[in-house]
Amino acid sequence: MNTYKRNLYLEKGNGSYVYDINGKKYLDLIGGIATCSVGHSNPxxxxxxxxxxxxxxxxxxxxxxxxxxxxxxxxxxxxxxxxxxxxxxxxxxxxxxxxxxxxxxxxxxxxxxxxxxxxxxxxxxxxxxxxxxxxxxxxxxxxxxxxxxxxxxxxxxxxxxxxxxxxxxxxxxxxxxxxxxxxxxxxxxxxxxxxxxxxxxxxxxxxxxxxxxxxxxxxxxxxxxxxxxxxxxxxxxxxxxxxxxxxxxxxxxxxxxxxxxxxxxxxxxxxxIEELLPGVEEKGDYFTSKLSEIKSSKIKEIRGKGLMIAVEFFEEVEPIVKKCLENGLLINKVQKKVIRFLPSLTISIEEIDTGIEILKGAIKDD
Ligand SMILES: Cc1ncc(COP(=O)(O)O)c(C=O)c1O
The missing domain is CATH 3.40.640.10 (Type I PLP-dependent aspartate aminotransferase-like (Major domain))
Structure with missing residues (x-):
């Protein structure tokens, strides 16, 4: 039934990454809306x-x-x-x-x-x-x-x-x-x-x-x-x-x-999760500090606790989400002007850096 607006077909995942039916790779910062707690296809x-x-x-x-x-x-x-x-x-x-x-x-x-x-x-x-x-x-x-x-x-x-x-x-x-x-x-x-x-x-x-x-x-x-x-x-x-x-x-x-x-x-x-718990706040703090380094007059507020993070913009975020998708990054528009990140708790510092770089580009370009 017509309950979701969507058009991207995903077919496999590995850790923080997912792949669409054409083999394109995406860094997944949505994490199945916080369901994929310990990474896709965790062995x-x-x-x-x-x-x-x-x-x-x-x-x-x-x-x-x-x-x-x-x-x-x-x-x-x-x-x-x-x-x-x-x-x-x-x-x-x-x-x-x-x-x-x-x-x-x-x-x-x-x-x-x-x-x-x-x-x-x-x-x-x-x-x-x-x-x-x-x-x-x-x-x-x-x-x-x-x-x-x-x-x-x-x-x-x-x-x-x-x-x-x-x-x-x-x-x-x-x-x-x-x-x-x-x-x-x-x-x-x-x-x-x-x-x-x-x-x-x-x-x-x-x-x-x-x-x-x-x-x-x-x-x-x-x-x-x-x-x-x-x-x-x-x-x-x-x-x-x-x-x-x-x-x-x-x-x-x-x-x-x-x-x-x-x-x-x-x-x-x-x-x-219990093994990962001691690192969650540290990773979250790193993520939010990297977000704070993005210099953009479009950003209104960054807020988060652990790996539950949002950026609120002064404008609608749809174009930013779209640009990120084109560049291999999945992020979630949770409100018209708010992007939400709920990555797997297994996410690495390098993956956070990769996500921030793509996001930075999308904010600048849109
Ligand atoms: C706080 C909270 N409660 C309940 C729900 C409903 O969960 P479900 O979609 O699994 O029914 C959600 C889903 O987003 C939620 O965030």
């Missing part, structure tokens, strides 16, 4: 894929799975929360979070203006942008939106009729909007004070993207529910909702969710 991942596909893909959730239990244990250790529900995408991870809240309370859920949580009805109701929602009403009732990075706005809305707050610690789709330091901690304490559940959507910020496995670890925050997807299995579809809260049998489910294949790929992906 360690390929090995697990080969081994596991020879063993078992799925026998359904009618049966127990050691792989699923191992992954749940690992995610519990990483998150500090005890239970996992596995699904197949980010939006499903958010749906499960909303159902978990509703199971415990039917009071309102506070979301943030400019947020993005997915496209299914529950997640869409938590999402802000009216452009995504207008044609699909009625949505799920019980959601209100307040200004992001404005603790006073949240304070005004949160009350004894509130069940939960859902928040992206950095708003990715809005253009990598980073709140002031301490904001998330203040959100946490407001939730605690009002006996309200805190859902942190780590679908884009998680899996090591910002230099810690979960963004909230930078701010020493403890959420009640965490959602994760994208880079968890290096591009294989998987989502997870992590919490100390629980469902009962029959409350929720997913045929594919937590299948042996994805869980094994995710376990290996996490191993590799």
């Amino acid at each position: 360690e991942i390929v090995k697990v894929i080969n081994e596991q596909s020879n063993k078992l893909i799925t026998a359904s959730n009618l049966f127990c799975s050691k792989s699923q239990e191992l992954l749940a244990k690992k995610l519990s250790e990483l998150s500090g929360l005890n239970k996992c529900f596995f699904s197949n995408s980010g939006t499903e991870a958010v749906e499960a979070a909303i159902k978990l809240v509703r199971k415990h309370s039917n009071k309102k859920i506070i979301a943030m203006k400019n947020s993005f949580h997915g496209r299914t009805f529950g997640s869409l109701s938590a999402t802000w942008n009216p452009k995504f929602k207008n044609n699909f009403e009625p949505l799920l009732p019980g959601f209100v939106h307040v200004d992001f990075n404005n603790i006073k706005a949240l304070k005004k809305e949160i009350d004894n009729k509130t069940a939960a707050v859902i928040i992206e610690p950095i708003q990715g789709e809005a253009g990598i909007i980073i709140p002031s330091e301490g904001y998330l901690k203040e959100v946490e304490s407001l939730c605690k004070k009002n006996n309200v559940l805190l859902i942190i959507d780590e679908i884009q910020t998680g899996n090591g993207r910002t230099g810690k496995y979960f963004y909230y670890q930078h701010e020493n925050v403890k959420p009640d529910i965490v959602t994760l997807a994208k880079g968890l299995a290096n591009g294989f579809p998987i989502g997870v909702t992590i919490s100390d809260l629980d469902f009962e049998p029959g409350d929720h489910g997913s045929t594919f969710g937590g299948n042996d294949f994805c869980c094994n790929v995710a376990l290996k992906t996490i191993d590799i």
Whole structure:
């Protein structure tokens, strides 16, 4: 169906590079929109894929799975929360979070203006942008939106009729909007004070993207529910909702969710991410410092945390993105005037330099 505007056919990848059907090579700074966390065709991942596909893909959730239990244990250790529900995408991870809240309370859920949580009805109701929602009403009732990075706005809305707050610690789709330091901690304490559940959507910020496995670890925050997807299995579809809260049998489910294949790929992906974690902030700082060296009156702001980086321009970025594509660089226009970079965490300094050179040329030429 007509859901995406696109025309480039890609057919293979290797590390930070992808190739189109004519053999043209591109440096990929989009990373499958943060899904390709440890590089295209990563040999360690390929090995697990080969081994596991020879063993078992799925026998359904009618049966127990050691792989699923191992992954749940690992995610519990990483998150500090005890239970996992596995699904197949980010939006499903958010749906499960909303159902978990509703199971415990039917009071309102506070979301943030400019947020993005997915496209299914529950997640869409938590999402802000009216452009995504207008044609699909009625949505799920019980959601209100307040200004992001404005603790006073949240304070005004949160009350004894509130069940939960859902928040992206950095708003990715809005253009990598980073709140002031301490904001998330203040959100946490407001939730605690009002006996309200805190859902942190780590679908884009998680899996090591910002230099810690979960963004909230930078701010020493403890959420009640965490959602994760994208880079968890290096591009294989998987989502997870992590919490100390629980469902009962029959409350929720997913045929594919937590299948042996994805869980094994995710376990290996996490191993590799953990090895890469110490270098993520350093690489991100190098990337942003190189961006800052670009002398152009077109650039308004550079912002980023780890390898989640954006450049905001004074003008529309479509021509720059097009020029980069012609010159073998994939970058993402996340807003009309904002370019986003979400490269694989395996990206090298040389690859960052290559990307910056192509980008510099495109900014100058357009
Ligand atoms: C923060 C956040 N939540 C949820 C989603 C939805 O994930 P998916 O597209 O896998 O359903 C996204 C996707 O961009 C996201 O960035």
